[in-house]
Amino acid sequence: MQKPSIPKGTRDFGPEVALKRSFIISKIKKNFEKYGFLPIETPSIENLSVLMGKYGDEGDQLLFKILNSGDFLKKTTETDYTSSRNLLPKISEKGLRYDLTVPFARFVAMNQHNITFPFKRYQIQPVWRADRPQRGRYREFYQCDADIVGTNSNWNEVELTLLIHDVFNDLGLEGFILKINHREVLFSVAKYLGLAGKEVSFCMIIDKIDKIGAEKVTEEILLIGGNKAKVQAFISLLDEDTDSQQKLLQLEGIIGENKGVSELKLYFETLSRFPDRNLQVELDWSLARGLTYYTGMIYEVKPTSVQMGSITGGGRYDNLTGMFGLPGVSGIGISFGLDRIYDVLEELKLFPEMEHFNTQILIVHFDQATFDHGSILLDQLRAASIRAEIYPDQAKLKKQLNYADKLRIPFVLLIGDEELSTGEYALKDMKSGGQERHTFDGILRKFK
RNA sequence: GUGGUUGUAGCUCAGUUGGUUAGAGCGCCUGAUUGUGGUUCAGGAGGUCGUCGGUUCGAGACCGAUCUUCCACCCCA
Secondary structure (H helix, E strand, O other), X not given: OOOOOOOOOOOOOOHHHHHHHHHXXXXXXXXXXXXXXXXXXXXXXXXXXXXXXXXHHHHHHHOOEEEOOOOOOOOOOHHHHHOHHHHHHHXXXXXXXXXXXHHHHHHHHHOOOOOOOOEEEEEEEEEEOOOOOEOOEOOEEXXXXXXXXXXXXXXXXXXXXXXXXXXXXXXXXXXXXXXXXXXXXXHHHHHHOXXXXXXXXXXXXXXXXXXXXXXXXXXXXXXXXXXXXXXXXXXXXHHOOOOHHHHHHHHHHHHOOOHHHHHHHHHHHHHOOOHHHOOOEEEOOOOOOOOOOOOOEEEEEEEOOOOOOOOEEEEEEOOHHHHHOOOOOOEEEEEEEHHHHHHHHHHOOOOOOHHHOOOOEEEEEOOHHHHHHHHHHHHHHHHOOOOEEEOOOOOOHXXXXXXXXXXXXXXXXXXXXXXXXXXXXXXXXXXXXXXXXXXXXXHXXXXX
């Protein structure tokens, strides 16, 4: 006999966890639909030609690749074995999806003639990364994406901001902050610092400031050739605890007129139309985000009361479908990280009680006659939309009650000879231990 | 991919410089209680000490390999 196991970085979900996960999904889905997003689904496996080269060299390595079917070695030659790089395309042409955005871009390019633009789609599916697992990092995890493509309107940025707040409000999470930045701003800053051509490196360094601190970041920027005085001036801006208006003015003072700055200004102006939404938005010049395809505003949600990486992220990309032969389609998207949101809600104990989801009444019986009678009542309870079940075996009362206790079923309906003859049933409250007699109608009314 | 770390009962963990038959708490099962769970009491089941190999008269402990866990780096939800 072999020991059963699952691959590293993957997990089984028992009923309790699975219920909580679907609780989160249902809230997210509800809000996506409230904002007019429509669902799509794409295959778990994509052609590697679709996936490769979209996430950088690092990303290509983190793709799970699928071996070709059949005798895949037959089609290889001696020279293919000189390196893995040469061999790979000969033995594998499919891979597991790495995120939902690239498959979505592929979907849009392939279905462009059937799509009405602007197209708002949502997609909630697992993705896979051949990463080394850690706390809050898995090899299989869910993303909940909503994207709007085929529109340049700045309203989209605002709409997604409102959506983010609706979702987290619905989930009961108050301690979070939405951080905002703009790729144009970052690129202009990089140029200003004397780093033309090294914008991406600059973004990667600046993004690490939370982890390694301002000094180290300054050091590294200087190392790739930043102007010392200018770098120090910019880094000192990050420290300042001023409001967004001030930050924008300060930055404009340094880099001058800029498309990113004016878009951010407009964004904050629009947000101010909704003063009673209590929007928690913070401009953060050090926010960069990894994915290479963002071109405009980028954002990220971090919980403030729990030590955890970003639980939601997204941004605007101007030309995502271009690589699939459909240029000029601007889009903006957001991705909720289900697994991390779960961990945060769990840590803050924000999930509703189990009783909210599971069976409300267990019917307990003593013999065949009372079981038969109970099965009829059971059907009527369910007809009234009450979550109910009957203990399926003939078993001692102790065992049946124990079952209710273990599954945290709050009420037990006992049916014995007495109940059969009087038509009044004993309804036991498992929490208090108390017991009352009710007619069946009385019970129905109690749970309606 | 690089460096470190962990593994003993279903779970959380003890286990002395290598020495008889590997322990505890919790959980589980049975009974006290044939119409009352959760509390109490009595009893019981459950382990190839991650796996394979080595050292030794003797290995849970020492050595090697491998898998696994967690952590840091890289990167990211």
